[in-house]
Amino acid sequence: MxxxxxxxxxxxxxxxxxxxxxxxxxxxxxxxxxxxxxxxxxxxxxxxxxHRPQMLQRSLALALAALLLYIPANFLPIMHLHLLGQTTQDTVWSAVRSLYDGGLRVIAVVVFLCSMGIPLLKLLCQLAVLLCIRWDVGRVHGLFLYRTYHHLREWGMLEVYLMGILVSIVKLIALANIEMGIGLACFIGLLLLQIWLEVVMSPQQVWEALSGESRYAGH
Structure with missing residues (x-):
């Protein structure tokens, strides 16, 4: 006090x-x-x-790595389900389509936004902000995108979707043979990279760099 x-x-x-x-x-x-x-x-x-050292370089590397994992995480099989002689492959995108085709269109849209759409928008906003700082251009647009990113943070729910996947695996493992797919590893990697990026990308350094006050963003 x-x-x-x-x-x-x-x-x-x-x-x-x-x-x-x-x-x-x-x-x-x-x-x-x-x-x-x-x-x-x-x-x-x-x-x-x-003031984290090499914030800009580390954040750019993490953002690019997360974007590279985005497509395999959402479109490669998460699991292979073997039941009664039949084999099915499930992906994040196929789950959204199944909900939509099953008449649960509102839920399908919510799942799509929270597990695919908004996480992608967050990554693109972060990458654009970092490039604005790196190339020293479009700082006004960078400020707008960084504010947009903070509004989107509460809507990206990859961790919730991952918990749903794990719960489904636990419940199905007693009923069928389940093999983990490469998509699950990519999905977990995408989630970890996004968490790491939020830790490394220091908000104060970003705000200062976008306003032209920072001496540390590029170190």
Missing amino acids: CDVDDSRELIELPLEQLAACHECDLLMRKPELALGERAECPRCGFELFS
């Missing part, structure tokens, strides 16, 4: 020198960080800022 004098001093500071904690709303002076350092909220311990 800060005293009255400290509060008065914070009020007199320009907005670009202030920061508020996303968790507890504590208002404080924005810290000056060296490369590789991070700042935490003194009240709740939430990570406020971080």
Whole structure:
């Protein structure tokens, strides 16, 4: 907690020198960080800022790798089901089509958006933002795309879909012979890469780079 004098001093500071904690709303002076350092909220311990080394290069590599896995993760077989002499192959796309053809069109659209459409849009937004920073062009468009990405974050539910796949495998394994397909490995890899990308792609560094303030984005 800060005293009255400290509060008065914070009020007199320009907005670009202030920061508020996303968790507890504590208002404080924005810290000056060296490369590789991070700042935490003194009240709740939430990570406020971080300057990760080689953020841009690492994020670009992860975004491109995730995009390369996107097609095999969604269109290659997740599992091979052997039941009563018949073999079927299931993919993420075939599951969406089965729901749609079965009359569950609203559910099919929701599954498509959450498991395929929005994750792809998120990756494309991230890649476009990183390229704006890398080539130092279209920063206004980059800001818009990065805001769009933050709005889409809550709707990408690859982990929920993966849990559904695993639950289905556990329930079916007692009824039929199941072989894991290459699509499942690609799907898990895509999920892990997206999580890793969100960790590496430091929001504060991206905002600063898009506004022309960052000295660290390319290091």
